[in-house]
Amino acid sequence: MPYSSRYAVGDTIAAIATPFGEGGISVVKVSGPEAVRLAEGLLRSRRRLSEVPPRHMLHAWAIDPSSGEPLDEVLAVRFDPPRSYTGEEVAEIHCHGGCAVSQRILEILLQLGARHASPGEFTFRAFFNGKMDLTQVESVLSLIRARTEAALKSAARSLGGAVRRRAESVRERLLRLAAWIEAQIDYPDEDVPQAEVEALASELEGICEDLEDLLERMRAGQLLGEGIRVAIVGRPNVGKSSLLNALLKEARAIVTSIPGTTRDIVEGVISHKGIPIRLADTAGIRETIDEVESIGVQRALAAARESDVNVLVLDGSDDLTEEDLRLMEEFAHKPMVVVVNKLDLPSRITPEGVRREALRRLGRDLRAEVLEISALRGTNVEALKEALVRFVLEGEGGLQEALSSTPRQISCVLDSSEHLKEAKLALDEGLGLEVVAELIRRSLEKLDVLLGLSAQEDVIEQIFSSFCVGK
Ligand SMILES: Nc1nc2c(ncn2[C@@H]2O[C@H](COP(=O)(O)OP(=O)(O)OP(=O)(O)O)[C@@H](O)[C@H]2O)c(=O)[nH]1
Ligand SMILES: [Mg+2]
Structure with a gap:
């Protein structure tokens, strides 16, 4: 049974579920054994809320019981357990938007005996009552925070229980093996x-493959929610800041002809095909004795390490330098797009030339797209965006079936899959069934944590504390 000392269960809680401020309507939500009775304490209408069928709207007046004065003309609805968001008895009062009315209705409900809900408490009750597992709880947040349509779709799939169903099916197969x-x-x-x-x-091998497939979809979902992190790197003066500005279509970063202009990371977010792209323009990388610039170079290298994909910018109006090749070598182990900039000037580097030099330097073909652009004129900037999302579309097994997920979920599935691979290895090496059974048990434990079947109190509280009041 999930447990949290922050949230009591069994009493009746109330909160305003809609954002603070002006709007068409506001919704005040009550959940718990007394929900309908408390709502009836302030509603006046021809029928009582408890007499109307569940999930049917009742037209009513909200009355201030202390004065008998009408507060607002409202609609009210009740949900009977277990067919409600929390799994408990729920009443909702839909009043006119604006802060005063909903605030007064809430105050009356609290005077009548409801307790003000903490952030995320309605969802905690849904989790407590088995209406949702922990992956669905987390996808509620992803859904609320989704900024693009693709992110929304993947969150909706996870909320619908897609991660839960897959994890449960693996769990059942593992339980059968363990037995x-x-x-x-x-x-x-x-x-x-x-x-x-x-x-x-x-x-065992089949289950490992299923977990790998799940992981791939979860990673794609995470990319959709969080966006692809892209670091724009290269030596000084090649046009990195100009490229950031061209992508953002605004003069965000300072551009000058003085090498070493950018010192700190300059960030911006764009979206292409529904995928957020989080750009970081960085300081030009070179040996320097300037203390500020040197810190900038360290930050640039850190950004390139932490990114999902790097854009290495070269100055096409200049010869390819030793520094360019060194950077290419340094970043070649992870996804990269090489950009030959300043296409509007007479060119001294061609994509073929870049590939030839890279082959000589790396001893193998460059596994990166090479694009010619002009950051100044905006030429081919769209093609660069396309290349960046293509990397995600191809690398993460397509986004059609992406499942929104969190780093916590990914690490649970990853650990579970690692233990199973070890189990398979132990079996192949004849280490004995007891060893295999122990590794399967560890793998199962990670799935239990994923679903919240054995989540620890601090993990649960950390998840629910990021919710807003009324959810
Ligand atoms: N002709 C031409 N000039 C460009 C282009 N892109 C950048 N420049 C010029 O190149 C110079 C350096 O541009 P920046 O964008 O500041 O270069 P950077 O790579 O950010 O430089 P640092 O911040 O010093 O590392 C400026 O004078 C830009 O106007 C381009 O596509 N064509
Ligand atoms: Mg710059």
Whole structure:
């Protein structure tokens, strides 16, 4: 049973579910055993809320019980357990938008005996009552925060239980394997029929593949929510800041002809095909004795390490330098797009030339797209955006089936999958069924943490504390 000392359960809670400020309507939500009775304490209408069928709107007046004065003309609705968001009895009062009315209705409900809900408390009750697992809880937040349509879709899939169903199916298969091993463990290993050991090995492999597939979709979902982190790097004066400005279509970063202009990281976010691209313009990388610039160079290198993909900018009006090749070598191990800038000037570098030099330097083909652009004129900047999202579309197994997820979820699935790979290895190496069983048990534990079946109190509280009041 999920537990949290922050949230009590069993009493009736109330909160305003809509944002503070002016709007068409505001919704005051009440959940708990007394929800309908408390709402009836301030509603006047021809029928009582408890007499109307659940999920049917009732037209009513909200009355201030202390004065008998009408407050607002409202609509009210009730949901009976377990068919409500929290799984409990729920009443909602939909009043006119604006702060005063909803605030007064809430105050009356509190006077009548409701407790003001803490942030995320309605969702905690949904989790507590088994209406949602922890992955669905986290996708509520992703849904609220989604900034693009693609992110919204992947959050909706996770909220619908796509991660939960896949994790549960793996869990059930693992439980079956664990039970089978349990039954064999009393026999010496050599007595277990070889065919059955082979079946175990192939089932383990199949489950590992399912987890890998789940991971790929979750990573894609995370990229959709968080965006692709892109670091624009290169030696000084090649046009990195000009490129950032061209991508953002605004003069965000300072551009001058003096090498070493950018010192700190300059950030901006754009969106292409529904995928957020988080850009970081960085200081030109070179050896320097200037203390400020040198810190900037360290930050540039850190940004390039932490990014999902790097854009290495070269100055096409200049010769390819030793520094350019050194940077290419340094970043070649991760996704990269090489940009030959200043296409509007007479060119001294071609994409073919870049590939030839890279082959000589790296001893293998450059696994990166090479694009010619002009940051000054905006030529081919769209093609660069396209190349950046293509990397995600191809690298993360497509976004059609992306599932929104959090780093916590990804690390649970990753750990679970690692333990299973170890289990498979242990089986192949004949380490004995007891070792295999122990590794399967560890893998199962990680799935339990993922779903919140055995989540610790601090993890639960950390997740719910990022919610707003009324959710
Ligand atoms: N002709 C031409 N000039 C460009 C282009 N892109 C940048 N420049 C010029 O190159 C110079 C350096 O541009 P920046 O964008 O400041 O270069 P940077 O790479 O950010 O330089 P640092 O911040 O010093 O590392 C400026 O004079 C720009 O106007 C381009 O596409 N064509
Ligand atoms: Mg710059």
